[in-house]
Amino acid sequence: MDPNIAVAQVDSLAGVAWSWTAAFAPRVVAAAIIIVGGLFLSYWLQRLLARAAARTRRFDPTLLPVLMAVIRYSIIILMVLLVLNQLGIQTTSLIALLGAAGLALGLALQGTLSNIAAGIMLLWLRPFRIGDYIAVNNMSGRVEETGLFACIIRTYDGARLFAPNSTLWNFALRNETSAPRRMVAVNVTIAGEGDEPARSALEAALGADPAILKQPVPEIFLDSTGAGNATLTCIFWTSSARFGEAQRMVTTRLREGLKAGGIAPADIQGIVRITPAPADPTRLIDL
Numbered sequence: 001m002d003p004n005i006a007v008a009q010v011d012s013l014a015g016v017a018w019s020w021t022a023a024f025a026p027r028v029v030a031a032a033i034i035i036v037g038g039l040f041l042s043y044w045l046q047r048l049l050a051r052a053a054a055r056t057r058r059f060d061p062t063l064l065p066v067l068m069a070v071i072r073y074s075i076i077i078l079m080v081l082l083v084l085n086q087l088g089i090q091t092t093s094l095i096a097l098l099g100a101a102g103l104a105l106g107l108a109l110q111g112t113l114s115n116i117a118a119g120i121m122l123l124w125l126r127p128f129r130i131g132d133y134i135a136v137n138n139m140s141g142r143v144e145e146t147g148l149f150a151c152i153i154r155t156y157d158g159a160r161l162f163a164p165n166s167t168l169w170n171f172a173l174r175n176e177t178s179a180p181r182r183m184v185a186v187n188v189t190i191a192g193e194g195d196e197p198a199r200s201a202l203e204a205a206l207g208a209d210p211a212i213l214k215q216p217v218p219e220i221f222l223d224s225t226g227a228g229n230a231t232l233t234c235i236f237w238t239s240s241a242r243f244g245e246a247q248r249m250v251t252t253r254l255r256e257g258l259k260a261g262g263i264a265p266a267d268i269q270g271i272v273r274i275t276p277a278p279a280d281p282t283r284l285i286d287l
Helices: 003-055 061-086 091-108 110-125 165-169 196-208 240-260
Strands: 133-136 139-146 150-154 160-164 173-175 181-191 219-226 229-239 268-274
Touching: 003 061, 061 139, 110 139, 110 150, 110 165, 133 165, 139 160, 150 165, 160 165, 181 196, 181 240, 196 219, 196 229, 196 240, 229 240, 240 268
Parallel strands: none
Antiparallel strands: 133 139, 133 173, 139 150, 150 160, 181 229, 181 268, 219 229
């Protein structure tokens, strides 16, 4: 083989490589700048949104994780399209191809998409907010974060529960903290037929308890008598923030109040927290 021909071929290939490099190097550099700029813009906008949400009281923190996710994914999609266009790839046909692939992927991931739809409905109807204590489908805990796919719930024993949005949307949800006030009912059984001393002692105990609201006024009434005993029902209201405290301490405080009112410990037959029956008129008190 003629050495001059080999050298000419090498020079030709080198020239082609150099021309390609000269043509595509600026595009590659521009694509790299777009990627870096897009990542920085995404980070900066998320930080800006978080700071704005922290400074104003009108912003619902429930929306913050979702809005940050929307910003992040929107910038990533726009960044990818700009990079492909910068590299000379026609995005029109690519978008059509991605649409078909997205349809197939959506059919394969129906459960995941149902979580997104459920997340949108939860954000729209707002059955709970960040910090609310909820119970749904044998799950209960305080909501720490909401997202497009799932919510993070901190259970009563400190565990971190990852709950898909569809499990929260498709079942009846009980919000324990959304109402400003909660009702507590207690049955107190006293030996003997006379209930007036016990009633007075219970009224004093409920009035001295700081966790019990003065309005609506606590109610104490004779529920039943028989077998030498009298059962008094105490119904009172407490704020949602102190509902747990009131439930935990009511038995001890009522027992101490009865003792202070002159009721012998042997005459205190039982102190039991109850749930009023659906037909109980006390359920009709306006919240």
